[in-house]
Amino acid sequence: MPALRKYPGALRERTVREVRSSGRPIAHVARDLGIHKEALRSWVRQAEADAGERDDCLTSSELEELKQLRKEYAELRRANEILKAASVFVPQEIDRPRTRLSR
Incomplete structure (x- = not known):
């Protein structure tokens, strides 16, 4: 079983900003940057929760x-x-x- 891949915090922030500002689907941005789409999806959810935009997280x-x-x-x-x-x-x-x- 391969080790979990850790992404730097700066990459996470930049990627979440890209998704939120561009309006492009998460899967497309993730594929372009070589990041797993579910990892990016969880980052976006967390950013939305931190900004007070989500009540379910x-x-x-x-x-x-x-x-x-x-x-x-x-x-x-x-x-x-x-x-x-x-x-x-x-x-x-x-x-x-x-x-x-x-x-």
Whole structure:
């Protein structure tokens, strides 16, 4: 399986500007520039979402925030699992309520 091809950010921006300003179909612009048409289509969608022209996609900042929150959630789940495993080793006496001994 071939490695995924990464396109530089400047190329993405130029290509999206070309599609939006020329009015040419995405497939034609992609073929002329040697870019996969679905990659270009997703770039255009993302640019439209970032510009507030689409409501069905998250903006780049929202995607970044979602990525960060998912990472934080995974870390918290791991920490919780560690605490659960460690609680087995804590003596049960700590959990019982203390009563005063009368003399």
